[in-house]
Amino acid sequence: MPSDLAEIVDDFQALSEQERLELLLEFSDSLPDLPERLADHPELLEQVVECQSPLFLTLEVADDADQTVRLYFSAPAEAPTTRGFASVLHEGLNGKPAADILAVPDDMPDALGLTRAITPLRMRGMTAMLGRIKRKINEALAA
Amino acid sequence: MPVAADANQKFSAYAHPERLVTTSWLAEHLGDEGLVVVESDEDILLYDSGHIPGAVKIDWHTELNDDVTRDYVDGAGFAHLMRAKGIRREDTVVIYGDKSNWWAAYALWVFSLFGHDDVRLLDGGRDKWIAEGRELTREKPQPRSVDYPVVERDDTKIRAYKEDVLAHLGRGPLIDVRSPEEYSGERTHMPAYPEEGALRGGHIPSAASVPWAKAAAEDSTFKSRAELEEVYLAGAGLREGDDVVAYCRIGERSSHTWFVLTHLLGFEHVKNYDGSWTEWGNAVRVPIVKGTEPGDAPAQAGA
Numbered sequence: 001m002p003s004d005l006a007e008i009v010d011d012f013q014a015l016s017e018q019e020r021l022e023l024l025l026e027f028s029d030s031l032p033d034l035p036e037r038l039a040d041h042p043e044l045l046e047q048v049v050e051c052q053s054p055l056f057l058t059l060e061v062a063d064d065a066d067q068t069v070r071l072y073f074s075a076p077a078e079a080p081t082t083r084g085f086a087s088v089l090h091e092g093l094n095g096k097p098a099a100d101i102l103a104v105p106d107d108m109p110d111a112l113g114l115t116r117a118i119t120p121l122r123m124r125g126m127t128a129m130l131g132r133i134k135r136k137i138n139e140a141l142a143a
Numbered sequence: 144m145p146v147a148a149d150a151n152q153k154f155s156a157y158a159h160p161e162r163l164v165t166t167s168w169l170a171e172h173l174g175d176e177g178l179v180v181v182e183s184d185e186d187i188l189l190y191d192s193g194h195i196p197g198a199v200k201i202d203w204h205t206e207l208n209d210d211v212t213r214d215y216v217d218g219a220g221f222a223h224l225m226r227a228k229g230i231r232r233e234d235t236v237v238i239y240g241d242k243s244n245w246w247a248a249y250a251l252w253v254f255s256l257f258g259h260d261d262v263r264l265l266d267g268g269r270d271k272w273i274a275e276g277r278e279l280t281r282e283k284p285q286p287r288s289v290d291y292p293v294v295e296r297d298d299t300k301i302r303a304y305k306e307d308v309l310a311h312l313g314r315g316p317l318i319d320v321r322s323p324e325e326y327s328g329e330r331t332h333m334p335a336y337p338e339e340g341a342l343r344g345g346h347i348p349s350a351a352s353v354p355w356a357k358a359a360a361e362d363s364t365f366k367s368r369a370e371l372e373e374v375y376l377a378g379a380g381l382r383e384g385d386d387v388v389a390y391c392r393i394g395e396r397s398s399h400t401w402f403v404l405t406h407l408l409g410f411e412h413v414k415n416y417d418g419s420w421t422e423w424g425n426a427v428r429v430p431i432v433k434g435t436e437p438g439d440a441p442a443q444a445g446a
Binding site: 022080116118119 | 189
């Protein structure tokens, strides 16, 4: 797992359940806005339908030795848990080599320690977000 | 009823107008002695991202449900929860939430299982409050120290178990409030929602399809009495005095319909089947119907 993401997981693990939710809210608040070229073209983003709230994402894989990945997310303010998780993935994975992201364990969302507080349905949406990112990277690499 | 009812004109046509308050009424009464405002949402972080000043949060998933049994908390658990939220037995409780008050209606229904006398919904819920540009805060209130008696839950009047629904088949109307695709069996979960583990798709025999949203207006408020009568009486064929059972997938959307039938249209015998499709669609030896027609109820043994 990339060290930035591993650190975030450690941060969550060190907290009580209530504090974990507060940290997730901080992540939700800090999800960066889409760059203008994407904000003006929502059709360039893909909806993760497994999420209970609207969540759109896209990514770009750079043509460099590391195949550096840039991640872009969009989720409304009324969906703070979904935004929060998108923000965790953004902070932990943005700018990392494609191979490192593909190596993130599929059950990484469970490691945040939120499975009791958040319904299974929503946890599945989060897992789907990570799965979607990996699939899109694979598609980009194959293209 | 310690806090006077909202005398709004729209509500006066409803059977129990005292069960609803408007956003403007709530804005005027915030801080009134004897009034507690509760937010109950699907998204557990939504309250924390900003709520009506003074409102406390109740989490349907972790606070209304028992930890180990698939059931609601018991009398002691409910009393404990009420004390923690600063709610006394005689208080007026106004509940609001996201998604046209689905979870707010669900919380209200659970309050009703414990016979909490004065519990109301904010018409239009969280969305309307925000659309009107009203104040939100992230500041969490410190609930006052109060007592709440241990009252045993009464499941007999407004809650149906699977056995009750089986006995109800052919004897009274059923309302299925899920989406048309869930009703027909084309899919076993809500559009845009992930699979939640029902083995079979379809509906309970003889159930009429009335998606919950038919009771809600564009701005998340409830439709007028005349519009609701059009949907449930003319449309779904309910008649005055009917014993009705409503269900959905896990009982939250059908709480919304239970509220409409009971408090807005005045049906006195409405039960919410909270086991809903996640139980019925997986249960052994219970009948289902696939397709868009209600289908016939199977003959009752001994009937």
